Structures are given as C-alpha cells and as structure tokens.
Amino acid sequence: MNFSTEVKEDVTIMFAGDSGDGIQLTGAQFTDTTALFGNDISTFPNFPAEIRAPQGTVAGVSGFQLHFGSAKMNTPGDELDVLVVMNAAALKVNLKNLKKGGIIVANTDGFDPKNLKLAKYPEGVNPLKNGSLEGFKVYEIDVTKHTKSALQDSGLGTKEAERSKNMFVLGFIYWMYNRNLDNTIKFIEEKFKKRPDIIEANLKVLHAGFNFGETSEAVGTRYEVKPAPMPKGMYRGIMGNQATALGLIAAAEKSGLNLFYGTYPITPASDILHELSKFKNFGVKTYQAEDEIAAVCAAIGASFGGALGVTGSSGPGIALKTEAIGLALMLELPLVIVNVQRGGPSTGLPTKTEQADLLQAVYGRNGEAPVAVVAAKTPSNCFDMVFEACRLALEFMTPVMFLSDGYIANGAEPWRFPLANDLKAIPVSFAKEKNQGDKFMPYLRDEKLARPWAVPGVAGLEHRIGGIEKEDITGNISYDPDNHEKMVKTRAAKIAGIASYIPLQTIDQGAENADVLLLGWGGTYGALRNAVSELLAEGLSVAHAHLTYLNPFPKNLESLLRKHKYILIPELNNGQLVKIIRDKFLIDAQSLTKIQGLPFYTTDIKNAVYAILKKHSENLVCN
Amino acid sequence: MSTDINNFTAKDLITDQEVRWCPGCGDYSILKQVQTVLPELGLKREDIVFISGIGCSSRFPYYMETYGMHSIHGRATAIASGLKSVRNDLSVWIITGDGDSLSIGGNHFIHLLRRNFNVNILLFNNEIYGLTKGQYSPTTQTGQVTKSSPYGALDHAFNPAALCLGADASFVARSMDRDPLHLRQMLKRTHEHQGAAVLEIYQNCNVFNDGAFEVFTEKTTKKGNTLFVTHGEPLIFGESNNKGIVLEGTTPRVVDLENTSTNDLWIHDEQDRNKANILVRMFDNPSDDSLPRPFGVFYSENRPCYEDLMIEQVEEVTNKFGKGNLDALLRGKSVYEIK
Numbered sequence A: 001m002n003f004s005t006e007v008k009e010d011v012t013i014m015f016a017g018d019s020g021d022g023i024q025l026t027g028a029q030f031t032d033t034t035a036l037f038g039n040d041i042s043t044f045p046n047f048p049a050e051i052r053a054p055q056g057t058v059a060g061v062s063g064f065q066l067h068f069g070s071a072k073m074n075t076p077g078d079e080l081d082v083l084v085v086m087n088a089a090a091l092k093v094n095l096k097n098l099k100k101g102g103i104i105v106a107n108t109d110g111f112d113p114k115n116l117k118l119a120k121y122p123e124g125v126n127p128l129k130n131g132s133l134e135g136f137k138v139y140e141i142d143v144t145k146h147t148k149s150a151l152q153d154s155g156l157g158t159k160e161a162e163r164s165k166n167m168f169v170l171g172f173i174y175w176m177y178n179r180n181l182d183n184t185i186k187f188i189e190e191k192f193k194k195r196p197d198i199i200e201a202n203l204k205v206l207h208a209g210f211n212f213g214e215t216s217e218a219v220g221t222r223y224e225v226k227p228a229p230m231p232k233g234m235y236r237g238i239m240g241n242q243a244t245a246l247g248l249i250a251a252a253e254k255s256g257l258n259l260f261y262g263t264y265p266i267t268p269a270s271d272i273l274h275e276l277s278k279f280k281n282f283g284v285k286t287y288q289a290e291d292e293i294a295a296v297c298a299a300i301g302a303s304f305g306g307a308l309g310v311t312g313s314s315g316p317g318i319a320l321k322t323e324a325i326g327l328a329l330m331l332e333l334p335l336v337i338v339n340v341q342r343g344g345p346s347t348g349l350p351t352k353t354e355q356a357d358l359l360q361a362v363y364g365r366n367g368e369a370p371v372a373v374v375a376a377k378t379p380s381n382c383f384d385m386v387f388e389a390c391r392l393a394l395e396f397m398t399p400v401m402f403l404s405d406g407y408i409a410n411g412a413e414p415w416r417f418p419l420a421n422d423l424k425a426i427p428v429s430f431a432k433e434k435n436q437g438d439k440f441m442p443y444l445r446d447e448k449l450a451r452p453w454a455v456p457g458v459a460g461l462e463h464r465i466g467g468i469e470k471e472d473i474t475g476n477i478s479y480d481p482d483n484h485e486k487m488v489k490t491r492a493a494k495i496a497g498i499a500s501y502i503p504l505q506t507i508d509q510g511a512e513n514a515d516v517l518l519l520g521w522g523g524t525y526g527a528l529r530n531a532v533s534e535l536l537a538e539g540l541s542v543a544h545a546h547l548t549y550l551n552p553f554p555k556n557l558e559s560l561l562r563k564h565k566y567i568l569i570p571e572l573n574n575g576q577l578v579k580i581i582r583d584k585f586l587i588d589a590q591s592l593t594k595i596q597g598l599p600f601y602t603t604d605i606k607n608a609v610y611a612i613l614k615k616h617s618e619n620l621v622c623n
Numbered sequence B: 001m002s003t004d005i006n007n008f009t010a011k012d013l014i015t016d017q018e019v020r021w022c023p024g025c026g027d028y029s030i031l032k033q034v035q036t037v038l039p040e041l042g043l044k045r046e047d048i049v050f051i052s053g054i055g056c057s058s059r060f061p062y063y064m065e066t067y068g069m070h071s072i073h074g075r076a077t078a079i080a081s082g083l084k085s086v087r088n089d090l091s092v093w094i095i096t097g098d099g100d101s102l103s104i105g106g107n108h109f110i111h112l113l114r115r116n117f118n119v120n121i122l123l124f125n126n127e128i129y130g131l132t133k134g135q136y137s138p139t140t141q142t143g144q145v146t147k148s149s150p151y152g153a154l155d156h157a158f159n160p161a162a163l164c165l166g167a168d169a170s171f172v173a174r175s176m177d178r179d180p181l182h183l184r185q186m187l188k189r190t191h192e193h194q195g196a197a198v199l200e201i202y203q204n205c206n207v208f209n210d211g212a213f214e215v216f217t218e219k220t221t222k223k224g225n226t227l228f229v230t231h232g233e234p235l236i237f238g239e240s241n242n243k244g245i246v247l248e249g250t251t252p253r254v255v256d257l258e259n260t261s262t263n264d265l266w267i268h269d270e271q272d273r274n275k276a277n278i279l280v281r282m283f284d285n286p287s288d289d290s291l292p293r294p295f296g297v298f299y300s301e302n303r304p305c306y307e308d309l310m311i312e313q314v315e316e317v318t319n320k321f322g323k324g325n326l327d328a329l330l331r332g333k334s335v336y337e338i339k
Helices: A023-037 A088-097 A113-118 A143-150 A158-162 A165-176 A182-191 A196-215 A240-255 A270-276 A292-304 A315-331 A358-363 A381-396 A406-410 A481-501 A522-537 A557-562 A577-585 A602-615 A617-622 B026-041 B057-063 B076-086 B098-104 B106-115 B160-166 B180-192 B219-225 B273-280 B306-321 B326-331
Strands: A004-007 A010-018 A040-046 A061-069 A080-085 A098-107 A137-141 A221-224 A233-239 A259-263 A285-288 A308-313 A335-341 A372-375 A399-405 A412-415 A464-466 A516-521 A542-547 A549-551 A566-571 A590-593 B048-052 B067-070 B091-097 B120-125 B171-176 B197-202 B226-229 B243-248 B251-256 B293-300 B336-338
Touching: A010 A023, A010 A088, A010 A165, A023 A040, A023 A061, A023 A165, A023 A182, A023 A233, A040 A406, A061 A088, A080 A088, A080 A165, A088 A098, A088 A113, A098 A165, A143 A158, A143 A165, A143 A196, A158 A196, A165 A182, A165 A196, A165 A221, A182 A196, A233 A240, A240 A259, A240 A270, A240 A308, A240 A335, A240 A381, A240 A399, A240 A406, A240 B326, A259 A270, A259 A292, A259 B076, A270 A285, A285 A292, A285 B076, A292 A308, A292 A315, A292 A335, A292 B076, A292 B106, A308 A315, A308 A381, A315 A335, A315 A358, A315 A399, A315 A464, A335 A381, A335 A406, A358 A372, A358 A399, A358 A549, A358 A577, A372 A381, A381 A399, A381 A406, A381 A481, A399 A406, A399 A522, A406 A522, A464 B057, A516 A522, A516 A577, A516 A602, A522 A542, A522 A566, A522 A602, A557 A577, A566 A577, A566 A602, A590 A602, A602 A617, B026 B057, B026 B120, B026 B180, B048 B057, B048 B076, B057 B067, B057 B091, B076 B091, B076 B106, B076 B306, B091 B098, B098 B106, B098 B120, B098 B160, B106 B160, B120 B180, B160 B171, B160 B197, B160 B273, B160 B293, B171 B180, B180 B197, B180 B293, B219 B226, B273 B293
Parallel strands: A004 A221, A010 A080, A080 A098, A098 A137, A259 A285, A259 A308, A308 A335, A335 A399, A372 A399, A464 B067, A516 A542, A516 A566, A566 A590, B048 B067, B048 B091, B091 B120, B120 B197, B171 B197, B226 B293
Antiparallel strands: A010 A061, A040 A061, A040 A412, A233 A412, A233 B336, A372 A549, B171 B293, B243 B251
C-alpha cells in the first residue's frame, strides 16, 4: 500500500471505552513506547466515579488522555486530535473535546443497538451512520470481529479472546504513528509469564492491529512525531502521587529518619498509601488508621518519637485533621501534611481537580496558627516539593502542608530522576544534653526559632509538652497575657522566617517588566506555561511566575510583582491566592477563576490576558 | 524488683509544677500510687512516656517527671499508637477519662484495643465531665441530674469493661482511687501485660459527682457491694466473706456460704473470655439483692502486639527484597536514556 506521511508537532490522543476494556493499560503502553521513542509526554487518566459502573453506559466510560510531541509537553492537551472509542458511550462523552477535523477510531461492534441504547442515543440513531460526524475523519473498525478472527485457532474462549481487543487498537495506533512494538511485546511477555496462551493471543492481536493499518485501504495517512529535544539523561515515567511517595522516602533517607505515614483511604490521595506500603524494606511504616484524626495524631506521635511523621489526605480529611495540626504547631514537632486537593466543598467532586484548599491550608485552624505551605506544579515536581516540605518541617520543627491536586496526582510525565547522591542531606540533630545549666528547656530556640527535638529515651531531658499555651523557654503551662502574645508572635515569626531559607521567586517565561504577569501556583503550571508561550509568540508583553512556596512567600515576591503593570492570578477556585496577594501587598491583582473540576485550557488563559490588554490598551500604548 | 535497674524513686517523679486538681479529688491518690509503683517496675525513667487527652485527669503528665504529652481531646490513644509504632522500646502510659476515651475518643480507643499496641491505659472514670464543670458523661447513670441534664440524663450508660472486651482488649481490669493497695497491684499487673492493657479506675469527683462510687469505697458498704477477683480463686465477698458467686449456666447468682461449699463457687480464670464477659456484665446498680461490683483483672490474653508485627513485616520484606536502595527506587522498573 502507499501511504502519505504527515509530520505533526504534537498529538493529543484519548483512548476511551468501558472500564473493562483495558483502556488504562492501552494508554500506559502507548505512553511507555512513545517515551522510549523520545517524545515528551503528558498524560491524564479519567476514571468513572463508580467502581463498577454499568457496562456500556456513559457513567462507565474510562478514558486515558495522552499528549505527546517533539517539544516540551506541559499539559495532557486541551483538545483531542484523535479519539479512540470502544463503544458508543465513549464517543458520546468525549466527542465535544475533539478538534474540528480530528480523527475518530471507532470500534463498530460497540455501536450495535444494545450499546447505542445503553449510551442513551435515541431509538434508531447511530452517530456513525447519520452524518453527525461530518467534519471528522472517522475510521470504523470492527475490532471485536478482527480480534476474534485473529484468535480463531487459539483455543481461547470467546470471552477470553475478546479481552485482547485493546491490543488490536493499540497495534493499529502504533502503526498510525510509526511506533515499534518491542516494548509492548516485552511487557506482555512479562505480565503473563505464567500463561503462555494469553501471551500468544495478545501478541497475535497486537500484530493483527498493526497489520490492519498496513493492509487496510481505509487509512491513507500515517503520522510522524519527531523526538523532542529533551535534556540528556536517564528518564522514567512518573505520576504525581507516585512522585510524592518517592519524595517522602527520599526525604526519610536523606534525613536518616524512619518514615511513618499515617493515613485513611480517600480519593485522590490513596495511591500514595498504596505506593508507600510497598516499600517496607526502606523501613517505611504505613499506618492505615481508623479515621483521619487518628491518622494525623499517629503521625504526631511518631514524630514525638523521632520519626518523620507524615499524614496524607484530601480536603475533607484535612478538615478533620485541623485540630491536630494545631496541636502539632503548638508542640512544635515536625509534621508533613499531604493534601491532594479535589473539588469541594464537603464531599464535593472527589474524582475532579480543584485548587480550593489554599485558604484552608494557610489559615484554616482555630487561633493564630500559622503553618508552612508548599505546592507542587507538575507530577514530577511533587517529588521536589514534598521533599522540601519534609526539609522545612525538620529544620523548623513545624507542620508543613504540601498541596498537590487530583490533576497532577494522577497525571504522568517523563522524569529525569535524580541520583540519591544529588539530593541534599536534611540535617537532623536530636537533643542530647541539657541546654540551660542543669536544666533542659524544651522551648529554648535556635537562630531559626526552632526548638530542640528531644525524643523519649534520653536521660535528663524528660519534659512535657502539650496543646495549652506554653511558657516561653520552659514550655510549662502559662496563662500569662504577655507570654501568650509573645508566643503567638514567635510562632508567626518562625514561619515567616522560613522565607530566608527558600529560593527566591523567578520568572518562568517572559520579561521581568512585562505588561501582564500571570501569577499561578500549583497544578496549573502547564496550562499557564502553554498560554504564555503562545502569547509571547504573538508578540505580547506577558510573563509567567509560578509559586511553589505559598507560606511564606519567597522574599522577593512583592518586588517582582511590582515590576509588572498588571497581575493576573489564574486559579481553579473562586479566587484564593488573589486574596492573599492583595492582603499581603496591597497590589490590585486580578483574578481568573475556573471552578468546573477541570484544568485550565490554554484559551481560558489567553482570553483573560487579551481582555486585560484590551481594557488597558490606552495606558499600555501611552507607555 | 532488683534495685540496680532502678534509677529513680517516687520522689524523682514529682515535677516542679503545682498540682491543680480540686482539693479532695481522687486524682491525687492515683498520682501518688503511680509515682509509688513506677520505680518498682524495672524501667528507666527516660523510657517512660505519659500521654493524655483533655479533661481533669489529662493534666496528669504535667505532674510526672518523665516524658509526656498533654494532647487534644480523645486523641491520646491515637498519638500513643503512632509513638509505639516507631518506638516499641518505650513504656507508654495513656491517661484518659470517661469522656475523653469513651465519648470523643471512642473510635481511637476501640481501635487501639483491637490492634493491641503494648500500652497501659489508665481510664479515670468519674462518671461526669469535671473540667467543663459537671455535664453528664457516657458513663453517667441514666436519670442522673447534672448541669446539662436538669431533668435527668436520658443516655444509657456505657459499661467500660464490657466495651473493652467487646473491642477485643487483651487485658481488662478495674480498681478504685480509694484502695491504694489494690490500685498499686493493678497498676503493676497493667504494666506487666504485654499488649493493650486497660485499667478502669473509679475516681471520685468530689465537686461534680461526689460519692458516685461511695458504696464501693466506704468501709461500711464496700465489703457487701464489691467483689475482688483473683486468678484461680473462688468468687467470695460479703461483710465477713460470707457470700460467693456461683454460675448457673451463664447466669451468676449470689449464694450464702453457710449453705454452699466454696468448691462449688465460680473460680476466676483470667484467660476465660466467656466468663470474663459474664463477669464484666455484673454491673447492677447496688441494692440489697444485687450482684457485687467486681474489681481486679477480669481478662488477660497473650496475643501479638501491633508494633511488633509492624517490625516483623519490615524485617520480612527487607529479607525478601534486600534493604531498600534509593537509587534503584528512583530509577523504577522502566528507564530510558535521551542522548
């Protein structure tokens, strides 16, 4: 056959089907192979909220979105170039995200009357047949039939044979993008090594899919996506929650402490527990507590005993932990609180992303109760920032909140992983002797205002700590008015002082004195980066700074902000960082919000910037 | 106990903090007995940790010259669980009250018991909220008039020992503030038990619930209303040890020892869970024909402690896969090189 080959800069593919169709595996395989090829990648899985949603229904659609290309991929992609659907419901759910002129690969067997009915298409309507997909390139393939015929001599039962149909699709997409099958072949051989018959079946179907592309006349175009110019080095794929788990283990190793992770199952944070619980050979102790409160309290107890105490949850669980976080800051013990944010309030949107817990993180406790807050901006950055959270907790004897979100927690990207030796050691020194004459003063502070960490077992350092206001230096109970004021101010000064021990804020892209500065934080990094790249290419005077340290802010943040005429703060909430910035600096920052459980799209951000530039065009021209 | 292990005396356990319980509070006696017993247990003072929640009793750690934490309401059990998870070498004592452990901290309390961390829980039961000035607690008698129940409490009261057995506690005992000798014995037994040991201590709140346990503690009524159980001994009580308990099927009955031989009495067996369940259910309000209220060790069972299981699992996994290597972990299973 003769095919034309079209070169593409980047491609966004969505694999979608029933949760039983092996969609996540298909996506993950394509991701791995594509990474090996040298493309940069950003992925995002989209699971149905129900574990076993009814087959064939809209509620049961599972998706895997993958954005790959020959440049840096900052997000899993806004609009789809290719939509692979195993059934009618998958098409119905995802069609709205497909670009005009985009490609649909449809398994026609999933569009039989039964599936059409389950997807709630009106009686007699088949979107593949009624012209509604005009403007898209539609490849109709009876995947089930091809799979069965590839396996007719395999001796496998119909059900077992049908299970391989995702391999047919994968093989076909590999053909379409000129990819090598080796990595997936190796994977199948490893995964099913106890079932040679299943290996054979999967490989047969994989090849059949590939050959179908080669021989079928239906498809005339193959695509070429050249490798991305990525920094040299060793890479692996990493998801946000996985990076968080690795970051915690790394911090424990680099501080010489044992990691204790107290938690309670909650979406979307549970994967951190799943991951950590595998690594007991690092001395990691995971503790699935009876509830969120017990989880944080156990972490505090572990920290009191000299371990690296960490607790993890999502918004509703963090709310429950609030009182204990207050205790930890009163006790001035190290504690890391991982919050993988999801849509709120209350139970909210458990499987959707949001950045609405920033105010909770910074302010959400009774009394004057400051804690340090950091946030990750990408899946792999979870590693760096949770490591930082541990460092700050240990150096300053304080709770530190680490914010991730559902989007980066489940998103994946290539990660040029560090060597253990390249990670900075986190110095920890336990108190060994009395610190004031013949007495031990548990609240005598060092230059960082941190108090000594005196763990039980050391003779002569016996002391009591608690949640009641402490007397300065001695730590005894004190109701003295002046002492209380002093202690409140001291605890605040300790957290504020962290600013001297974190990196200065930098501009990610754009000029230092651009007309519009986009100030983002956390998981919106990729979307902001894309938008600003495009706006810069359009010749506009914009810049992007992205915060990962949220309390305290980097020391130079105010001066950096003041160099720009207009500050726009895009957030996936109803405007939270903007409140803090206005409050701290009296800067007239403007807010761009999106509260749909979805990430920002590039266009959301660009349009907001255009609007500012238009509104102020006179001022800007004058300058 | 050999003296060479002891590095401290009862005096060494007194802190420089003024004890601030109300004069006449039962807590004073408990503090005194704990300070008396601790030096006899063969522990190093620096290995002892007292953790409390909130309530009158929870001030306790401030008065003990050991390591200590006065935490938040109901959570001492959860904090102690975390501490024991990483430090099985410590002797951890949880000080809690009826409100702290059975109401706001009920969940952590039962889960600690089922997991069986090796800790000692001293449950000061005064059947009232004292620190908040006199509201009914989960152990307050139904119908009792308190600050928050001027027309009588509607709540059915918890039976703490039965609750502990229901949560599969491996050691359940009861004593009282006004019997120092028995209390010291029970404190020792509580310490000696390997696992989660609950010692419920009847403690008089002379301000908000004075006399709640009077019939069990006053000389004139104590003998007729209390039953002190000892492993292997028959259940005997009464003014002149003239009464006993027999088991008819699963029903305990009071018998007069003039008509019944002690050989026919119920012989206490700390390891018998079924009988322990019956024993702790002897919880009648005292009256002329009621069963006496039992004191002593009701149940004691040896089963693995959670913190030891955690360590074993870490060791097992480490033996299987080798000690974790951070570089290997960071590399993961599938790496590729961009050249």
